[in-house]
Amino acid sequence: MxxxxxxxxxxxxxxxxxxxxxxxxxxxxxxxxxxxxxxxxPSESGTVEEVSHKDIRILLSVMLSTTALACLLLNFFIYNSLLWSLPICGISILLWVLLIPFMFPGKVPLWLQLFLDLGGVVLLLSSILCITESSIWFWHLMLPLAFIIFLQAELVAFGVRHLPFSFLIGTLYLNLSAAVICLAINALVSYYRTDHVHITWSAIVLTVCVILSAAQIAVLSRTRLRNIVRKRLHF
Ligand SMILES: [Zn+2]
Incomplete structure (x- = not known):
């Protein structure tokens, strides 16, 4: 021993x-x-079998569809004073759509995925619309906002795919997107509440984003400066 x-x-x-x-x-x-x-x-190290994407697809699809169906049945047969199950069905569909990249990796191009995400969001908003008395929030606020965010995401996706991309360019996209989306939220909310477009807090966000973007563009346009920033920030 x-x-x-x-x-x-x-x-x-x-x-x-x-x-x-x-x-x-x-x-x-x-x-x-x-x-x-x-x-x-054992002479060889063991390996754990990888979970196949087909199994993930089946598991997620069964979980989400069962949730939606169970809520629909509960809604129709027991708690039937309000169509509360419709938004739950909408959430289930939206989650399934959002999880497509994990269930079908590499199969759906980004522009199409974003389009499907928009469809899922519109479907969810429509399901909420069915159980609310007013539809102004849908037409004047949430639907335009969903379309603006979708267009912004498509533009960024196009830039990432077809234009030269780096960490600095990525942060520049992020800055510009944040400014546009904040402006859109501010304008839409003020129009929804007062019937007038009144830009307030988003002007501050826009100012900060413009300053940061100007600095980023200056760094990007000067090779020497860009290399110094890269070395200092280690990217
Ligand atoms: Zn020892």
Whole structure:
């Protein structure tokens, strides 16, 4: 019987190094092992079978469709004073659409995925519209906002795909997108509440984004400056 001289753990006779602390085993009194001796440890490291995308697809589809169906049945047969199950169906469909990149990796191009995401969002908003008395919020606020965010995302996706891309350019896209989306939210909310477009807080966001974007464009346009920033920030 051998013990590790470093950590004291009991060692299996065939071991040449300690499995815990990697100290070499040196026992001069070790009785030679018979030729047919089999080590209790596996000779190859085991591997865990990867979960297939088909299994993920089936699991997610079953979970989401069952949730929607169960809520529909509960709504129609028991709690039927309001069509509350419609938004839950809308959320289930939207989640399924949002999870397409994980279920079908590399199959759906980004522009199409964004279009499908927009469809899912519009479907969810429509399902909420069915159970609300007023439709102004839908037409004047949420639908235009969804379209503006969709167009912005499509523009960024186009830029990432077809124009030269780097960390600095990515942050520039992010800045400009944040400014446009904040402006849109501010304008739409003010129009929804007062029937007038009144830009307030988003002007501050826009100012900050313009300053940051100007600095980024200056860095991008000067190769020497760009290289210095890259070296300092390690990217
Ligand atoms: Zn040891």
């Amino acid at each position: 051998s013990y590790c001289v470093n950590c004291g753990v009991e060692l299996e006779p065939s071991l040449k190094i300690c499995p815990l602390c990697q100290t070499p085993v040196n026992n001069p009194k070790q009785i030679p092992l018979p030729s047919d001796y089999k080590s209790p440890f």
